[in-house]
Amino acid sequence: MGDDGRGERLLRRVLAGCGAEPGPDWSVSVAGESSPDSASGLDADGPLRHAVRLPARAGVPAQWPGWVPDQVREAFVRDGVSSPWSHQAQAAELAHSGVDVVVATGTASGKSLAYQLPVLAAFTADPRATALYLSPTKALAADQLRAITSLGLPDVRPAPLDGDTPMDDRDWARRHGRLLFSNPDMLHRSLLPWHARWAGFLRRLEFVVIDECHTYRGVFGSHVALLLRRLLRICERYGAHPTVVLASATVADPGPFAGRLTGREVTAVTVDGSPSAGRTVALWEPPLLPELTGENGAPVRRAAGAEAARMLADLVLEGARTLAFVRSRRGAEVTALGARRVLADVDPDLTQRVAAYRGGYLPEERRALEAALVDGRLLGVATTNALELGVDIAGLDAVVVAGFPGTRASFWQQAGRAGRAADEALVVLVARDDPMDTYLVHHPGALLGAPVEGCVLDPANPYVLAPQLVCAAAELPLTELDVDGRFGGQPARDVLDELVADGVLRRRPAGWFWPSTSDRPAASVDIRGSGLRQVAVVEGATGRMLGTVDGTSAPATAHPGAVYLHRGESYLVDELDLDAGVALVRAADPDWRTDARSTADVEVARVLAQRDHGPVSVSFGEVTVTSQVVAYQRRAPDGTVLETVPLDLPEQTLRTRGVWYDVDQRALEAAGVDHDLAPGALHAAEHAAIGLLPLFAICDRWDIGGMSTALHPHTGRPTVFVHDGHPGGAGFAERGHAVLEAWLAATRDAIAGCECRSGCPSCVQSPKCGNGNAPLDKAGALLVLGVVLAALAEPATHRMRLVG
Structure with missing residues (x-):
C-alpha cells in the first residue's frame, strides 16, 4: 500500500492492545484492489477478520447561485462556507425553483445548506414568508436552530417548537416565528389539531424541510407519511403550496422513497460533491471465552461493549479523538466506565477525558459534551446513536461501532463522523454475538461492497390508516378528492366504511366527519408505535x-x-x-434478570401470493398471530435458570402480514431430517432467518417474529413463518418475500460460517425466543435450508395470486 496513514497506524495500536499485533510486512488492502471478501494476510485465529482502506475523495465546488441575496451569501462566508459544493448548489437550485427535492449524500456533506439557501432567500424576498423544519429528534432540531441563529441574519425569527418549549414561547412562535424547528410528534399533537390558531403561519408557508428522512420507516414511517399528507392538505386549505425539501443519509432509491413518504413526486440529488477523508475500515470479531457457556451450553464471545471499551482506551492513549457507538443508554455508560478503568491503570490523568453521551441528559449537559469533544478537551466518548444524526461533530480520528447498528445506512452514517481532510481515520465494526454481525464480519462484501438498503413503509396499512384518517377528519372533513388524491383511494375507502360502521366517523354527502366538536383524537394516537394503546x-x-x-x-x-x-x-x-x-x-x-416464556400460533388468514418450486412452496399473505406469555424465568448473570414462575396473562392476537415456506416431508427425510429432528431444525432455521432479514430490509429483529412447526394445519407440511411484529404489517415480511432466495442463502452462510458446534447466539439462538431456545438443531437447519435453496433455484411450477 505504500506509506501507511493514520488509520492503519491506529489499527496497529488496537491490535497490539489485544496482543495481536501483525508483523512488519502486513498492510491494509486498498478498496478496489482486491475482492471485498478478501482477507489475505490476516491471522485466522485473531479477532481482525477484514481491513480495507477507502481512499480520500476531493470536493467539487460550485458557484453561489445568482438568486442568493448578498447578505445571505456573506453570512455563510463569515461562517466559513466560502462556496457551496456541487450537490448543495444543485439541490438548492431545484428547491428555489419550486421542485420538491431530496438530497441523499454522506455524513457531514453539508446537506443543511440545500434548504438554508432557498429558505433564507425566500425570507429576504418576502418578509412574511414562513418555513417549517421537521426532524426525528429534538437534539437535531436544536442543533439546526443554533446553526441558523449563528448566521446573525436579520428578521429570520427562528424558534423551537417541541415538547420542551414553554407555553409562552409557543405562543410567541405561533404569532411571530418564521422558521420553526419542530418534529412529527409536535406537528401531530399540537399544530394540526389546532390549525386554525396557526392559520397565519400556514397560509404563508413556503417550505417544509424534512431532515434525516431515512429514519421514517416501518410503522413510524407509515404514520409520518400520512401525517405529511395531513399537513399538506391543511396548507392547501389556507392557500399555501409549500415546496418540500428532504435530507437523508445515502439510501437506495431516495427519490421513490421520498415520494412514498410525502405523496408527491420528488427529485433526488445523490452525487456527493463534498470532500471525504480516507478511512481504514476494520471488521472485528471478539474471541470466544472458553471459561463461559451460555444458554443450553452455547459458547460465549467477549461482549462487543467490553471490546469497544478496551479499544476506546487504547485510542485515547494514542491521542486519537474517538467515538464509540453502542446500542443502549446503559451500554454507553458501561463502555465509558470500562475505558476509564483501563486508563486509570496506565495514565490516570486521561480518565477525565472520557465520557458517555446519550439521550436523557439535560440539553446543557449534551452541549457541553459536544463542545468538549470538538475542541479536544474530551478524547473519547461512548455514545448511543444520539450522535449519529445531524449534530455537527465530524473530523474525528476514529469511530468504534460496537455491534452492527441495524442498517448499512446507519453504519456509514456513524463511520462518517471520522475523518479529517489532512489525514485518514480508523473505523472499526465490533461484532456482537448475533447472526447479522457474524455474517457481516465473515462476508465483508455484504457491508463494504453492497449498496445501502431501501426504506420500507406502508401508508396503506389499515391499522395506521384508520387512526390517521380519524385525525384528518377531525381537522377538516374528508372529501372524495382527499381520499382519492391524497390518502390512497380504495384502501382508504374500505377503512372509512369500517369507521362509519363503528360510529367513529359519520358519512354525509360532502364527505366524512368527526362527530365531536370538543375533543381531538390525535392525543390518543401514538405515531411512534402501532397507533394502539x-x-x-x-x-x-x-x-x-x-x-x-x-x-x-x-x-x-x-x-x-x-x-x-x-x-x-x-x-x-x-x-x-x-x-x-x-x-x-x-x-x-x-442480581438476576428475567426472560418471558410464551406460546405462539400462526393462522393463515389470506394468501396474497404463492409459488411452488417442486417440494417447496413459498407464500406471502395476511396472518393472525396468537401469543400468550405463560411464565418467566429468573436467570443469574451467567445465564443459569434460578426459577421458573408461571403467569396467568390473557392471550394476545395480532393481525399482520407474513412470509412462509413449507417443505415436503419426504424431501426433508431424503436430506437426513426425519420427523424427530424436524422441530429443532426448522426452529433453528427460523431464528437465523429472523436475525438476517435486517440485512435486506431496514428493520430490527425486534420488529419481526416467527414460528416454525413440523406440521401446520394450513399447509399440512413442515412450515417456517416470519411475520411483521406490527398490526397490519410494516412491509418487512413483504420485502423478505421479494428477496427470499438471497435472504435464505445469507442465512445458510451465517449458520455454516459460525465456529460453534451446536448453535449459539451468533447463529441460531435468539434473545427473544419464547421457548428458551429449545429445541434447536444447527446441523438440521443447514439441511433444511439446503433443500429449500435447491428448490428455489428451479423455476416455479405454479403461481397463484389472490387479491381482494
Whole structure:
C-alpha cells in the first residue's frame, strides 16, 4: 500500500492492545484492489477478520447561485462556507425553483445548506414568508436552530417548537416565528389539531424541510407519511403550496422513497460533491471465552461493549479523538466506565477525558459534551446513536461501532463522523454475538461492497390508516378528492366504511366527519408505535411515570416479577393491568434478570401470493398471530435458570402480514431430517432467518417474529413463518418475500460460517425466543435450508395470486 496513514497506524495500536499485533510486512488492502471478501494476510485465529482502506475523495465546488441575496451569501462566508459544493448548489437550485427535492449524500456533506439557501432567500424576498423544519429528534432540531441563529441574519425569527418549549414561547412562535424547528410528534399533537390558531403561519408557508428522512420507516414511517399528507392538505386549505425539501443519509432509491413518504413526486440529488477523508475500515470479531457457556451450553464471545471499551482506551492513549457507538443508554455508560478503568491503570490523568453521551441528559449537559469533544478537551466518548444524526461533530480520528447498528445506512452514517481532510481515520465494526454481525464480519462484501438498503413503509396499512384518517377528519372533513388524491383511494375507502360502521366517523354527502366538536383524537394516537394503546410504567410509591411500553409487548417486558430497566436504573414490576394500561413498579437492584416464556400460533388468514418450486412452496399473505406469555424465568448473570414462575396473562392476537415456506416431508427425510429432528431444525432455521432479514430490509429483529412447526394445519407440511411484529404489517415480511432466495442463502452462510458446534447466539439462538431456545438443531437447519435453496433455484411450477 505504500506509506501507511493514520488509520492503519491506529489499527496497529488496537491490535497490539489485544496482543495481536501483525508483523512488519502486513498492510491494509486498498478498496478496489482486491475482492471485498478478501482477507489475505490476516491471522485466522485473531479477532481482525477484514481491513480495507477507502481512499480520500476531493470536493467539487460550485458557484453561489445568482438568486442568493448578498447578505445571505456573506453570512455563510463569515461562517466559513466560502462556496457551496456541487450537490448543495444543485439541490438548492431545484428547491428555489419550486421542485420538491431530496438530497441523499454522506455524513457531514453539508446537506443543511440545500434548504438554508432557498429558505433564507425566500425570507429576504418576502418578509412574511414562513418555513417549517421537521426532524426525528429534538437534539437535531436544536442543533439546526443554533446553526441558523449563528448566521446573525436579520428578521429570520427562528424558534423551537417541541415538547420542551414553554407555553409562552409557543405562543410567541405561533404569532411571530418564521422558521420553526419542530418534529412529527409536535406537528401531530399540537399544530394540526389546532390549525386554525396557526392559520397565519400556514397560509404563508413556503417550505417544509424534512431532515434525516431515512429514519421514517416501518410503522413510524407509515404514520409520518400520512401525517405529511395531513399537513399538506391543511396548507392547501389556507392557500399555501409549500415546496418540500428532504435530507437523508445515502439510501437506495431516495427519490421513490421520498415520494412514498410525502405523496408527491420528488427529485433526488445523490452525487456527493463534498470532500471525504480516507478511512481504514476494520471488521472485528471478539474471541470466544472458553471459561463461559451460555444458554443450553452455547459458547460465549467477549461482549462487543467490553471490546469497544478496551479499544476506546487504547485510542485515547494514542491521542486519537474517538467515538464509540453502542446500542443502549446503559451500554454507553458501561463502555465509558470500562475505558476509564483501563486508563486509570496506565495514565490516570486521561480518565477525565472520557465520557458517555446519550439521550436523557439535560440539553446543557449534551452541549457541553459536544463542545468538549470538538475542541479536544474530551478524547473519547461512548455514545448511543444520539450522535449519529445531524449534530455537527465530524473530523474525528476514529469511530468504534460496537455491534452492527441495524442498517448499512446507519453504519456509514456513524463511520462518517471520522475523518479529517489532512489525514485518514480508523473505523472499526465490533461484532456482537448475533447472526447479522457474524455474517457481516465473515462476508465483508455484504457491508463494504453492497449498496445501502431501501426504506420500507406502508401508508396503506389499515391499522395506521384508520387512526390517521380519524385525525384528518377531525381537522377538516374528508372529501372524495382527499381520499382519492391524497390518502390512497380504495384502501382508504374500505377503512372509512369500517369507521362509519363503528360510529367513529359519520358519512354525509360532502364527505366524512368527526362527530365531536370538543375533543381531538390525535392525543390518543401514538405515531411512534402501532397507533394502539400504550402501557404506562409508573413507580407505585411516588406515582412518577417512568415511561411507556407498547401494549403488544407489555406482557413480555412488564409482566409481574419482570426486571424493568429505565435510564440505567432497575425496577421490579409488581402489577400489570392491561385494561387500565398501567404497570406498577418499584426500585430494586436484583442480581438476576428475567426472560418471558410464551406460546405462539400462526393462522393463515389470506394468501396474497404463492409459488411452488417442486417440494417447496413459498407464500406471502395476511396472518393472525396468537401469543400468550405463560411464565418467566429468573436467570443469574451467567445465564443459569434460578426459577421458573408461571403467569396467568390473557392471550394476545395480532393481525399482520407474513412470509412462509413449507417443505415436503419426504424431501426433508431424503436430506437426513426425519420427523424427530424436524422441530429443532426448522426452529433453528427460523431464528437465523429472523436475525438476517435486517440485512435486506431496514428493520430490527425486534420488529419481526416467527414460528416454525413440523406440521401446520394450513399447509399440512413442515412450515417456517416470519411475520411483521406490527398490526397490519410494516412491509418487512413483504420485502423478505421479494428477496427470499438471497435472504435464505445469507442465512445458510451465517449458520455454516459460525465456529460453534451446536448453535449459539451468533447463529441460531435468539434473545427473544419464547421457548428458551429449545429445541434447536444447527446441523438440521443447514439441511433444511439446503433443500429449500435447491428448490428455489428451479423455476416455479405454479403461481397463484389472490387479491381482494
